[in-house]
Amino acid sequence: MASVSTPLTFDVKSIRKDFPILNRKVNEKPLVYFDNAATSQTPQQVIDVIVEYYSNYNANIHRGVHALSQEATDAYEQARIKLQKHFNIPNAYQTLFTSGTTHGINIVASGYAEILKEGDEVVVSALEHHSNIVPWQMLCEKTGAVLKVIPMTDNGTLDMDAFEQLLSDKTKLVFVNHVSNALGTVNPIEFIIEKTHAVGGAVLVDGAQAAPHINADVQALDVDFYVVSAHKMCGPTGVGMLYGKEKWLEQLPPYQGGGEMIDQVTFEKTTYAGLPHKFEAGTPNICGGIAFGAALDYMNAIGFENIAAYEHELLEYATEKLKAIDGLRIYGESKEKTAVISFNIEGIHPYDIGTILDKLGVAVRTGHHCAQPIMDFYKIPGTVRASFAFYNTKEEIDVLVAGVERAKNMLS
Known part of the structure; x- marks a missing residue:
């Protein structure tokens, strides 16, 4: 150190x-x-934002013509922009609000169920939280893809020589946490991303444990997906973020059906909304999203x-x-x-x-x-x-x- x-x-x-x-x-x-x-x-600065929301402008967002709805919508979308800027995301619409890191991972896993085929390979690391293991096991069971594991060493780091041996033209996805929640190890995600891209694969990084300590720049990392939770970053529980490269977010199908994620609905056919709403079905955690933005403001001020x-x-x-x-x-x-x-x-x-x-x-x-x-x-x-x-x-x-x-x- x-x-x-x-x-x-x-x-x-x-x-x-x-x-x-x-x-x-x-x-x-x-x-x-x-x-x-x-x-x-x-x-207290974030607590005050939560109290302010429920005291003065609690309302459902988007499409509301009344003042409270417009105020809530503005505050929520401003929070999205704060996330976009903090993580250096190219566009606000690539910044998806989720209920947390687990939700973001499952959005990607669900979408890839439509893309992977039998014999494709996905790779996880031995240092993962269960949230970044179980969804990929479920994905492999659905698709016939093969799950491979990057081994760890006795000092709690990943074996990068073994990782390179796992990669092939069959590798479609690699999933790794930026920081191990159990050990605190900071993983060499730049190396992992570079090597995975060289064989044509995509990388999802679980940033839940890194985001409170490391200001991750998703463009500099060239990562395909990055997920975080607000409650690790002085924010409330029940809200998080999924970033995805635009090409992947456009390719993946919606995770849930319902309000907000649609364009036109008839009994014959439904068309879906564009990003980010395609992946944000239902009424979101509005106050949580606004408070997430306030928490980022607080930490960035320090x-x-x-x-x-x-x-x-x-x-x-x-x-x-x-x-x-x-x-x-x-x-x-x-x-x-x-x-x-x-x-x-x-x-x-x-x-x-x-x-x-x-x-x-x-x-x-x-x-x-x-x-x-x-x-x-x-x-x-x-x-x-x-x-x-x-x-x-x-x-x-x-x-x-x-x-x-x-x-x-x-x-x-």
Whole structure:
């Protein structure tokens, strides 16, 4: 992990004041929230946008002639433009609102069921979340396509030599996360995209864990599809984004039928709307989309470079402190990783450690993190995962380390 200095302008004490939940106590202890890889917390600025929507202009969008509908439509479509600009998407209509990363992946998988044929090959990585495994298994069952897996190494990285051996002119799709949710590994997606395109395949990148830490530029990456969730980025649950290259979005059939995604409907034949509405059937999470835009505004005001530098400092500090605990093993020690530490203590179940930490007010995630193949690789039932955000502090990490030491002494 290369050393990166935190900007002098980064004021974590001031930032923490934006997050009302950080004032909470859990089991009569100050909350230490280290479950950010599952869901980040929401600043007051985004909460205010949600309250403002439901208080002043709650209405269904598009085609409404009354003032509230027009105001809601404008705010929703402005949020789409914020997403477009943030991810450097060529056109706003290539920016599709979804209910989250899983929904975006399933839109693509469903569409490819009309394109793939028996004998075609699709490739996933061993580091994937179940959401980026199961839809492709279902797709292969429907089409007769063959699923292949990029193997992982003991330090939690992907074997790129093995990946190149998997590619052929039969490779139609490759699916890989930008960052592993279980280990924090930053995958070499630029290399994966380049090599896949060389054999004529397309690439979908699951950006759910990367987007809170890395400002992804989809044009610079030349990625075919990129999916994210707002609730990992200081926004609300139930909303996300799917970006797709225009040629693919035009080729894929609609995912759902209903209102909004149509052009003309008769009992004889229905024609579909253009992008993005072709993939946005039904009433969307209007408030969620607007709040997603507000969350991006908030994080961009702090600056993603500033966020990455500060979180890297937290990661290095926590790694050093936890490694000093006898019997503790960290899983996933790639040189390139985000602020996630998955660990176990020899002879102690991760759930038991997590339970004791909760009693001390420390929120961590325990289990397989919807990444069972990773746990099977290490032959473990799961890990304790501490994931940091830009509003966390070194003092909180000290509380975590003391809690882990206490859990070890109690359970050994």
